[in-house]
Amino acid sequence: MTPQALTDFFDKHHIKKIKYAFADIDGVLRGKVISRNKFMAGINDGYGFCDVVWGWDMTDAPYDNGQTTGWHSGYPDAPVRIDLDSFRRIPWEDDLPFFLADFGRTDGNDLPACPRSLLKRIAAQCYDMGFVARMAQEFEWFNFRETPQSLQQKGFQKPEPLTPGMFGYSILRPSLESDFYHDLFDLLTRFDVPIEGIHTETGPGVYEAAIHHDEAVRAADKAVLFKTAVKEIAYRHGLMATFMAKWNADLPGCSGHIHQSLWNIDQTQNLFFDADKPDRMSDLMRQFVAGQLHCLPHITPMFAPTVNSYKRLVEGAWAPTTVTWSIDNRTTALRVLNHKEAYCRVEHRVSGADTNPYLALAAALASGLYGIRHGLSLDIPATTGNGYADKQHGVLPASLADATRHMADSPIATELFGAGFVDHFCRTRDWEARQYARHVSDWELKRYFEIV
Incomplete structure (x- = not known):
């Protein structure tokens, strides 16, 4: 899916909101529903997402031994990028558009903690x-x-x-x-x-x-x-x-x-x-x-x-x-x-x-x-x-x-x-x-x- 193809699709189906998610270190999906305008604005450069998702466990309890992020870093935003090729629609949510994302960067310096980025690197080695x-x-x-x-x-x-x-x-x-x-x-x-x-x-x-x-x-x-x-x-x-x-x-x-x-x-x-x-x-x-x-x-x-x-x-x-x-x-x-x-x-x-x-x-x-x-x-x-x-x-x-x-x-x-x-x-x-x-x-x- 190209940005233009998505624009055409959204226009045709009157899409006003999109859901996206990524898997944390435990494989738990974390994400948001965002407006179409927000989605299109970050489609190339990504979005900021609070990196606390790499600093807490599956119950949202902060790690006491974390180095990736923590109280010491102030839990800043980290860049998350949507994978346009992951596009699908959720049939039990009125066919809401859905995308997967990962904490990748345009310069290739991905967040080491991100599981999807890790698998992408291994698949590329293969x-x-x-x-x-x-x-x-x-x-x-x-x-x-x-x-x-x-x-x-x-x-x-x-x-x-x-x-x-x-x-x-x-x-x-x-x-x-x-x-x-x-x-x-x-x-x-x-x-x-x-x-x-x-x-x-x-x-x-x-x-x-x-x-x-x-x-x-x-x-x-x-x-x-x-x-x-x-x-x-x-x-x-x-x-x-x-x-x-x-x-x-x-x-x-x-x-x-x-x-x-x-x-x-x-x-x-x-x-x-x-x-x-x-x-x-x-x-x-x-x-x-x-x-x-x-x-x-x-x-x-x-x-x-x-x-x-x-x-x-x-x-x-x-x-x-x-x-x-x-x-x-x-x-x-x-x-x-x-x-x-x-x-x-x-x-x-x-x-x-x-x-x-x-x-x-x-x-x-x-x-x-x-x-x-x-x-x-x-x-x-x-x-x-x-x-x-x-x-x-x-x-x-x-x-x-x-x-x-x-x-x-x-x-x-x-x-x-x-x-x-x-x-x-x-x-x-x-x-x-x-x-x-x-x-x-x-x-x-x-x-x-x-x-x-």
């Missing part, structure tokens, strides 16, 4: 190496018969699931809420977040959806918008959706698996597939997988960014715990799918539904490119049995605090993402871990209040 990354994220999430008000009144205790019981791949269960179920598919498609498929997963009120693959940045755009769109569509049906990694200890967690492949520049050949190689995996694919395995322990917080993430990454819970790969084995960190060239890809199974898609896809792509750039050999053999038992090549960090310390001290993380991003991101994860450490939980009260 292109410079002669590849186009095609990626997609799929999500599991739970739905409840609650509103933000009812859940607050309950103290977030015993939310009522959309449907009862464990009923994965059910045709029966969605028929109870067919308006919601079909709205998800149809409205997301109209919002340019096309869905390959949607179904129930095992658990009360849990759905899973796979998004059509696309080039890396557009794939992350769709994933970010998917999560917020699902929540907004659920609101309109009197429901709430959660993408927590693990909302209940007795139920499966929610994944955000990443599917990824590298193609030639004109996207006519899947470079991961080679029918003449063992397991039909090209040398390039083997280097990519080797890079992801090598880097995984150094960048785990980008796939598991919250304290709750590590409640999902436990043995026997359909989420990996070891540095492993396999051919079509759902117990390992990486799962290779290579039956046909068109669908040959690597599924990164560590990533949870609570991830920031820009960061998760950036981490997956950058670590794979690391393996290619360094010519790594895939010396770790494919796991053929229980991946949880295959610990000889390492296990994933068991907590956000441990994972963050490892990433903060890692020269590999700095090589992949730059010192500025690693410093900011690890400070935010350290803050997140410390908020949990100081909290007194219901479990502690029940266990210790009387007895000790």
Whole structure:
């Protein structure tokens, strides 16, 4: 979309206001509705936006360890730029025009904290190496018969699931809420977040959806918008959706698996597939997988960014715990799918539904490119049995605090993402871990209040 094309479109459809948003470090969309005049005035040079969005957490609590911004800097404005190619309309808001933005600059000196800018840099590196990354994220999430008000009144205790019981791949269960179920598919498609498929997963009120693959940045755009769109569509049906990694200890967690492949520049050949190689995996694919395995322990917080993430990454819970790969084995960190060239890809199974898609896809792509750039050999053999038992090549960090310390001290993380991003991101994860450490939980009260 050019400025003139937008002007013509706005005139034709009598557009007077526009919504735009960007993803913060937690993947939460922040933004505004602005007038058409305001939009057009900043279309080339950008807009000023208070940089407190990089100085507070998802609950708007200011970090006590921030360097990017803070009380020391006075929280000034930072330049935010709208990506005109991200234009779409919000079908559940009377087709309101919507754009994504990031904290990029015309001189290329982007804000290191900005997740979308980071992924754009990694995707550009990929292109410079002669590849186009095609990626997609799929999500599991739970739905409840609650509103933000009812859940607050309950103290977030015993939310009522959309449907009862464990009923994965059910045709029966969605028929109870067919308006919601079909709205998800149809409205997301109209919002340019096309869905390959949607179904129930095992658990009360849990759905899973796979998004059509696309080039890396557009794939992350769709994933970010998917999560917020699902929540907004659920609101309109009197429901709430959660993408927590693990909302209940007795139920499966929610994944955000990443599917990824590298193609030639004109996207006519899947470079991961080679029918003449063992397991039909090209040398390039083997280097990519080797890079992801090598880097995984150094960048785990980008796939598991919250304290709750590590409640999902436990043995026997359909989420990996070891540095492993396999051919079509759902117990390992990486799962290779290579039956046909068109669908040959690597599924990164560590990533949870609570991830920031820009960061998760950036981490997956950058670590794979690391393996290619360094010519790594895939010396770790494919796991053929229980991946949880295959610990000889390492296990994933068991907590956000441990994972963050490892990433903060890692020269590999700095090589992949730059010192500025690693410093900011690890400070935010350290803050997140410390908020949990100081909290007194219901479990502690029940266990210790009387007895000790």
